[in-house]
Amino acid sequence: MTSDKSLIIIGAGMAGLSAGCYGRMNGYRVRILEQDMRPGGLCTSWERRGYTIHGNMAFLAGTGPGVAHHRIWRELGVFPEIQVVDCENMLIIEGRDGRTFYLHTNLEQLERHMRDLAPDDGRLIDDFVRGVRVFLSYQLPIDKAPELLGPGDMIRLLVSRFPLIRAMKKWQKIPLQDFARRFQSPVLREALGAFGGLFSDNLPAVFLLLCAAWNHRKSFGYPVGGGLKFARAIERRFLGLGGDVQYGSRVSKILVKDDHAVGVRLEDGRELYADDVISAADGRTTIFDWLDGKYIDARIRTIYETWTVSPCVILVSLGVSRSFPEVPWSAAGTIYPLEQPVTLGGQEIRTLRPMIYNYDPTLAPPGKTLLRLMIPASYDYWDSLRGTPDVYKAEKEKIAETIISRLDKRYPGLASQVEMRDVATPLTFERFAGNWKAGMMGWELTAKTASRSIPKTLPGLRNFYMAGQWVETFSGIPGSAISGRNVIQLLCRRDRKTFVTSVPSH
Ligand SMILES: Cc1cc2nc3c(=O)[nH]c(=O)nc-3n(C[C@H](O)[C@H](O)[C@H](O)COP(=O)(O)OP(=O)(O)OC[C@H]3O[C@@H](n4cnc5c(N)ncnc54)[C@H](O)[C@@H]3O)c2cc1C
Incomplete structure (x- = not known):
């Protein structure tokens, strides 16, 4: 099905890729512009010394057929291509x-x-x-x-x-x-x-x-292989549907004519045009920088002035030359109290939570294991180190040393078995995805915000939509993917088309 209408989607994270796939399923000509050279945004992983550092999900809603989200993952080409561990x-x-x-x-x-x-x-x-x-x-x-x-x-x-x-x-x-x-x-x-x-x-x-x-x-499992593998599966689906993604394309402005979004300007000065623009990138940057804060009302202002951004983390990953057959499989790891609190990244830490990937051998060479720990972080602390790379580097090193020495007490001998260490800070995640204050899931989910909704359009601006974790209160990877799907449903309704989906044949 082909339509005359074209879409520019900013961002190839979960929301952008999902909007891209459903846009193609519904006949729109879709071009995704992504600043990075890879898909996934926050849903990512990277390689170091033979290990895959899994930078994202511990678990995912919809891994099995018992939950409605599963249909979306099948439509997006994730399952059955990616294996799941429960x-x-x-x-x-x-x-x-x-x-x-x-x-x-x-x-x-x-x-x-x-x-x-x-x-x-x-x-x-x-x-x-x-x-x-x-x-x-x-x-x-x-x-x-x-x-x-x-x-x-x-x-x-x-x-x-x-x-x-x-x-x-x-x-x-x-x-x-x-x-x-x-x-x-x-x-x-x-x-x-x-x-x-x-x-x-x-x-x-x-x-x-x-x-x-x-x-x-059995629908909240762990997708094997890390975040980038997951994102690549959706990217393949998008390309298979005839979509176009341009990496290394950093948007700096949304072009508006007579209160209609008509395209984007890239950082290198190029201007690209389309019938509709969907921003699946950071909400604050979209509204206040790329659109100069011209299209807001009291509701949007209240959200951006009073809501709290979800917490950010330090992610410590260790490649260890041993296996852990005795450790029970636990998707989000084990929280245990430290004998003495430690200060990491300016925060007092009383417990640790190692996640031991003895259930995903693809992340490490044979007989070895990836361990990772997510540690609550203060964005302001890391932000203050931005201009002092030596201090920043030394702080990361100190964190790795402290964690290794504490883990060595729990797993004697571990310190001498560590052959890879990697510390990602809130600034690392911010660099990947450009997300405001490095919030790992957009807005903080609270008892107050859970029942609220955030508009996916802006007052007074036509041909423009937003998708992703900044327009959902219940986000994460499934929330962002659903958000991308919903935006295409809105477009189909506006264009008087029946929203259709398909599942790839494997
Ligand atoms: C450490 C960590 C662990 C997590 N664990 C889980 C989990 O277990 N389960 C779960 O469901 N969720 C988890 N999440 C949350 C989940 O990863 C995010 O909520 C989700 O991936 C957000 O997707 P998104 O597409 O909305 O936004 P993003 O991933 O932020 O995507 C935005 C995209 O826009 C691009 N972009 C930004 N600016 C520009 C620009 N100027 N020009 C072009 N492109 C641009 C970015 O590069 C990025 O690709 C975790 C997050 C983190 C950080």
Whole structure:
């Protein structure tokens, strides 16, 4: 199907690639402009000394057919091309009281384990498990972009999914930290709090329930091979659909004529034109730099002035010449308390969370293993080192040394087995993707923002759309991919076309 209409998409991250694929499926002529020389944006990985440093996802919603997102990954050519590992645990947390909490991926096993650990918390555990079961029985709607739901759709959704909507409303209002504090059991209090802390201190409890439901349905697995391999699969799909991607093309302005977006200017001065422009790059840069803040209203201003950007991290990766057969598979690793806190990147750190990739041998040479740790970071701290490369380098080295010495206590002999070390800071992620304050998932997901929506168009500007983690409150890789798909649904509606999709034949 070919259309006369052309699209320029800025950014070949998850949102841009997804919008590109669905744009082609629906007959638009699509050109993606990407500043980097590779696809993926934040969903990336890189090679060092025979190891693949996996710079992104620990788990992904929709890896198995039990969840609606799976259809999108199949349409985008990810599965079955990429293999998936379903770990026995999503996360392991060693408590300060010496007991260990396993966030099992099987719900019955998880429920038994919670009851064993916390016999006095029966009512709270009932409530939690009941909530997860509601999410098990229903799929999140993906057939229509939320912006296209009319009153009839809303009524149908309300009637057919009433228990789901009621559970959503209930659990998205409760911050996970508050829910954790209701437990009598110290280990559950600590463990649920620590799970929330991985994402944000204000994470709504609904996120944990959704993760538990997706895990139980074997649809929250780990895609083998690292972020770049994942992105390349979607890039292949896009090229196979006849799309055009131009790497090394850095946009510096969106061209506007009579309040219509007509194209972009690249940093090298070239101007490229299209019928519609979709920015799948950083939201703040798009609105305030490339469009000079001319197309905003109170709602957009409030978001950019008052919402918090999601946390950023330091990613320490180690290539270790040994295997770890004794370590249970856990997608997000094991959190354990340090005997003494350490200061890393200006922050006091009390726990470590090694992720040991004994379940992905493709990331290391035979018999060896990739380990990685994500450490909460202060963007301002790293930003202040921007002008002093020697200090920046020394700080990274200090972090690697500190981590190796602490891990050596837990896995004796490890220090002498480390043959590759790599420290990526918030400035590294910012360089990859140009994302504001290096926020790893766009906006922080909180009990307040969970039920809000962010517009994908700007007031007063026509032929212009936005996709990706800055226009979603529930983002991550699936959220960005869905966002790209939704934008093409909006375009199809405007152009009076039926939105169509296809799945590649393998
Ligand atoms: C360490 C880490 C771990 C994560 N773990 C998970 C996980 O386990 N599960 C999960 O679901 N999500 C995870 N995420 C979040 C997820 O990676 C992101 O939310 C998602 O990839 C964002 O995709 P996006 O397309 O919206 O934005 P981006 O990836 O930021 O893509 C934007 C693209 O625009 C390009 N661009 C920017 N400026 C320009 C310009 N001027 N000209 C041209 N191109 C430009 C960038 O180069 C980039 O390719 C993680 C993120 C990080 C950093």
